[in-house]
Amino acid sequence: MAISAKEVAHVASLAKLAFNENELETFTGQMDEIINMVQELSEVDTTDVPVTTHVTDAHNVLREDIAVKGTDRDLLMRNVPESEDGYIKVPAIIDGSEDA
Amino acid sequence: MDYFKNDLASLHTSLVNKEISAEELTKATFAGIKEKEPVVDAFLTLNEEKALQTAREIDAQGIDADNVLAGIPIGIKDNIVTKDLRTTAASKMLENFEPIYDATVMEKLQAAQMINVGKLNMDEFAMGSSTETSAFKKTKNAWDQTKVPGGSSGGSAAAVASGEVLASLGSDTGGSIRQPAAFNGIVGMKPTYGRVSRYGLIAFASSLDQIGPFTRTVKDNALVLNAISGQDARDFTTSAQPVPDFTQGIADGVKGMKIAVPKEYLGEGVAEDVKAAIKNAITTFETLGAKVEEVSLPHSKYGVGVYYIIASSEASSNLERFDGIRYGYRAPDVKTLEEVYVKSRSQGFGDEVKRRIMLGTFSLSAGTYDAFFKKAAQVRTLICQDFAKVYQDYDLILGPTAPTVAYGLGEKIDDPVTMYMNDILTIPTNLAGLPGMSIPAGFSQGLPIGLQLIAPQFAEQTLYRAGYAFEQATSFHKEIPVIGGQA
Numbered sequence: 001m002a003i004s005a006k007e008v009a010h011v012a013s014l015a016k017l018a019f020n021e022n023e024l025e026t027f028t029g030q031m032d033e034i035i036n037m038v039q040e041l042s043e044v045d046t047t048d049v050p051v052t053t054h055v056t057d058a059h060n061v062l063r064e065d066i067a068v069k070g071t072d073r074d075l076l077m078r079n080v081p082e083s084e085d086g087y088i089k090v091p092a093i094i095d096g097s098e099d100a
Numbered sequence: 101m102d103y104f105k106n107d108l109a110s111l112h113t114s115l116v117n118k119e120i121s122a123e124e125l126t127k128a129t130f131a132g133i134k135e136k137e138p139v140v141d142a143f144l145t146l147n148e149e150k151a152l153q154t155a156r157e158i159d160a161q162g163i164d165a166d167n168v169l170a171g172i173p174i175g176i177k178d179n180i181v182t183k184d185l186r187t188t189a190a191s192k193m194l195e196n197f198e199p200i201y202d203a204t205v206m207e208k209l210q211a212a213q214m215i216n217v218g219k220l221n222m223d224e225f226a227m228g229s230s231t232e233t234s235a236f237k238k239t240k241n242a243w244d245q246t247k248v249p250g251g252s253s254g255g256s257a258a259a260v261a262s263g264e265v266l267a268s269l270g271s272d273t274g275g276s277i278r279q280p281a282a283f284n285g286i287v288g289m290k291p292t293y294g295r296v297s298r299y300g301l302i303a304f305a306s307s308l309d310q311i312g313p314f315t316r317t318v319k320d321n322a323l324v325l326n327a328i329s330g331q332d333a334r335d336f337t338t339s340a341q342p343v344p345d346f347t348q349g350i351a352d353g354v355k356g357m358k359i360a361v362p363k364e365y366l367g368e369g370v371a372e373d374v375k376a377a378i379k380n381a382i383t384t385f386e387t388l389g390a391k392v393e394e395v396s397l398p399h400s401k402y403g404v405g406v407y408y409i410i411a412s413s414e415a416s417s418n419l420e421r422f423d424g425i426r427y428g429y430r431a432p433d434v435k436t437l438e439e440v441y442v443k444s445r446s447q448g449f450g451d452e453v454k455r456r457i458m459l460g461t462f463s464l465s466a467g468t469y470d471a472f473f474k475k476a477a478q479v480r481t482l483i484c485q486d487f488a489k490v491y492q493d494y495d496l497i498l499g500p501t502a503p504t505v506a507y508g509l510g511e512k513i514d515d516p517v518t519m520y521m522n523d524i525l526t527i528p529t530n531l532a533g534l535p536g537m538s539i540p541a542g543f544s545q546g547l548p549i550g551l552q553l554i555a556p557q558f559a560e561q562t563l564y565r566a567g568y569a570f571e572q573a574t575s576f577h578k579e580i581p582v583i584g585g586q587a
Contacts (some may be wrong), residue, residue, distance in 0.1 A: 008458070015416060015461040016423070016441040017454055027458065033517045034459055041475050042583040044482065052479035053306045054337070055533030055557075056294050058137055061336040075200045079427035088425060093437045 002035040003028065101128035103263040104580050108320045111266065112168045120161065122155040122171030126215055129173040133264045134232050136583050139245055141237045142259040145186045146218040150336065154215050168323055170213040175259045175268035178219040179226055179260040180311065182206055185216070187223035189302045190234035191224045192430045193422050195450035204335065205269060205311055205328045212327040220255030220268060224450045225419070226276055226304045228252050229522050232513045240509070242284050242581040243547055247506040250280030253314070256283040260314045262583050267324050268314045273304050274407050275501075275526025277312045278538040282501035282550020285540045285579065287567070288314050292557045293533030294339035296325075297332035300424020303418040305411035306337075308530040317577060318539060318567040322346035327559065341558050349561060351567045355389030357566065358494045362397040365499030365525055374500045377542030377549040382498065384573050385566070395494070399485040402479050403527040404520055409463045409476035409529070415453075416460025422448065455516060484532045493558045496566055498569045500525055501538040529554050537538040537563045540576035548576070 005028045012019055012027075019027055025086040073086060106114075114120045120128075128145035130148055137143060155171065164170045176182060179189040181199035183206070188194045204211070209216065223233040231239045231254025239254045241247035242261035249258040253270030257280035260268050270277040272290035281288025289312045296311045302311065313324035329343040361382060366375055382392050424430035424444025449457070463472035490497060503525060512519045529536040534554055543549035551570070555562045571577055 003462070011458055011462045011465065014465060015457050016445050017449075017457065018442050018446045023155045024392075027455070029463070030455060030516055031458060034408065034520070035462075037517050037520070038247070038317050038409050038459075038472070038476070041402055041405045041409075042471070043477050044399070044402060046475060046478035046482070049478040049481050051474060051506070052480040054532075055484070056339065058294075058337060063333065071200070078200055079197055080435055081424065081427075081430035088200075090425060090440060091434055091436055099190075 002032050002039065101125060101132060103132070103266045105318050106266065108168050108172060108266065108323050111172060112170070112471050115163045115171050116165045122158045122215065125171060126151050126173055126217070128478060129217055129265060136262050136264055138294065139240065139583050140242065140258050140262045140264065142220055142255040142262070142264060143175070143218045144188060144190065144221050144236055147185055147216050150185070150398055151217050158213050158215070164213065167213060169327055171215065172267070173215045173217045173265055174209060175218055175220050175254050175256060175265045175270070176206070176216055177222055177256045177270045179222060180205060180269060180272055181300040182216065182219065183300065185219065186235070187224050188300070189217065190222045191372060191449065191453070192235045195235070195429065196388045197427060201300065204297035204332045206300065208328050214247060214327070217265060220253070220259055222255055222466055223252035225302065225415070225453050226252040226273055227415070227452050227456050229275070229279060229519055231255060232509065233450055235450055238509060241506045241547070242583065244506070246508055247547065248283065248509055250283035250502070250506060252276040254280050256314050256562035257286060258280055260284070260316060261286045261581060266315065267320060269328070270314055271301055271309055271311050271313055272530065273308045273411060274530050275523045277314065277337045278501050278526050278536055278550065278552060280522065281314055281538040282548065283506040284547030285576065285581070286314055286316050287318055287537065287539050288312065289321050289325060289537045289560070289563070290529065290535060291325060291329065291560055292339070292535045293404050294337050295329050295535070295558065295560070297330070297335040297338050299332055299334040305414035306418060307414060308411060318564055319347060321349060321537070322350060322564045339558070344561055346560055346564055350564050353388060354385060354563055354566050354569045357390040357496065359385055359390050359392045359496045359498050359566070360395040360490050360494035361498050362400065364397055369503050369521070369524065370500055371488040371504045373544035374475070374502070374504060374549055377544070378500050378551060381541045381551050381570065384570060385498070386572060388569055392498070394495070395490050397490065397528065399479060399482045399486050400528045401524070403483060404524050406476045406479045406483065406531060407523070407527040408459060408520055409472050410480065412456040413463045413473050414460070416464065417459045419453070419457055424448070430453050446527065480531050483528050487528070487532045487534060495555070495562055497554040499552050501552040502526070505544050505547035505549060525552060533557060535560045537564055537567055539567045539570060541574070542576055543579070
């Protein structure tokens with residue numbers, strides 16, 4: 001096995017995803033297959049080969065420092081799931097039950 | 101409107117001569133869509149009222165005789181944001197999302213007076229090769245409704261191939277325009293990275309994504325690409341390279357053109373019927389005066405591995421924004437902020453999206469970064485170098501678009517690795533940022549086979565010229581699918 005269920009569960013927590021036991025088993029099997037597939041890259045000699053993270057010739061692209069009008073707040077709020085008085089509403093950020 | 105009997109030029113003539121108005125054309129288009137949708141299932145959202153209103157406005161102004169796109173209906177992949185028109189990326193996460201702005205390509209299509217008739221089905225967040233990961237519906241192949249339309253732009257391809265529209269836009273991250281074009285027997289172009297603005301394209305893998313057109317003919321494709329290309333201040337990766345008229349020189353032929361066929365593209369894993377069609381295509385190009393020779397792209401076999409690491413890594417980062425706070429799905433009955441994140445994401449994303457987020461998060465995490473992400477980014481360099489070497493001596497690369505014809509609905513969806521390997525012939529193009537186009541090149545078992553042409557960066561004109569020459573010499577593009585028992 002290239003990856004264990006425990007490692008998959010850890011990665012899930014980093015990605016803010018939760019899996020039940022059945023899902024975890026399925027995902028571990030599939031992740032294992034995928035990782036085995038991509039691990040064939042290890043046979044390629046990449047000594048001193050630079051990385052490619054983009055394929056444009058552009059470097060920093062700057063615009064003139066001129067103020068432009070932003071987006072209307074009401075418009076920005078259109079797709080907010082829950083709001084009150086023009087603010088985005090979320091549940092308690094500080095969980096009183098832990099370490100408080 | 102019988103789109104099988106028209107192209108952009110003939111429709112434009114009808115509009116200019118007032119044989120049909122833009123409103124009548126749009127109405128007829130919706131009538132056709134409603135007749136075929138029960139069989140094809142290509143659209144997620146129709147834009148009927150607004151489209152008809154736009155058509156009336158265009159009629160009132162009069163059709164611009166110099167603008168071949170004026171008043172022509174077009175379909176849009178549902179990961180391209182459309183102001184006030186639901187845009188879902190085929191995900192439960194964005195089921196009720198109404199964008200407050202238009203993607204740059206939408207502004208450009210509006211400037212060209214094209215009429216957006218609706219949003220097309222796709223794999224969720226463009227992750228998939230069969231459009232089966234859509235949270236909403238299964239689109240069918242135009243030629244056989246038991247087969248997949250390909251993906252991720254399956255709706256965009258099926259809509260054009262079934263004659264619902266004459267043109268559509270899709271996006272291509274690892275083959276998502278070219279493979280569905282091949283599976284549906286139409287023309288699909290992935291332009292050079294940086295040719296078309298990604299502003300307003302819901303990001304999957306930002307160093308690979310590119311928007312491009314689907315059409316039934318090569319020339320129509322060039323005409324739509326003319327309208328959507330160009331540098332955009334809102335996408336810093338768009339290029340300052342001048343945008344030529346892509347139809348210019350399209351009929352100049354391929355005499356003297358040097359075409360390379362990578363031996364890896366006709367190797368193991370490519371079905372015999374596909375190989376036979378591509379070998380026939382090679383003969384056609386030789387007859388037309390091109391010089392065709394075998395070359396090698398030795399690192400192309402690693403493309404799939406490189407792609408799934410890089411695309412998934414970028415996706416895991418891009419999809420962090422879906423947290424249930426500012427827009428998108430928020431899980432009900434959550435008590436803490438952590439629960440908002442975890443439950444909204446776990447309930448809002450489908451399995452394929454979760455697999456990619458997981459692989460990406462894994463590839464970027466401490467302890468695996470060097471062996472996975474960095475290694476993949478290094479092998480990507482070698483893949484780019486392979487292409488550069490070939491283009492020192494050749495104008496074009498030729499090969500199949502997909503290793504097989506369209507497979508059955510449900511056949512591969514539970515086997516991610518087999519599904520991923522299906523992209524082996526299209527992925528390297530994205531990794532190197534090159535333009536690639538699929539055009540019809542034959543049939544097997546009643547299903548279309550696609551020919552892929554790949555050019556150096558910003559040489560889309562060469563693709564169109566070669567594609568047009570091939571199209572004029574063959575009749576595959578004239579075949580018409582049977583939709584629900586009616587041709």
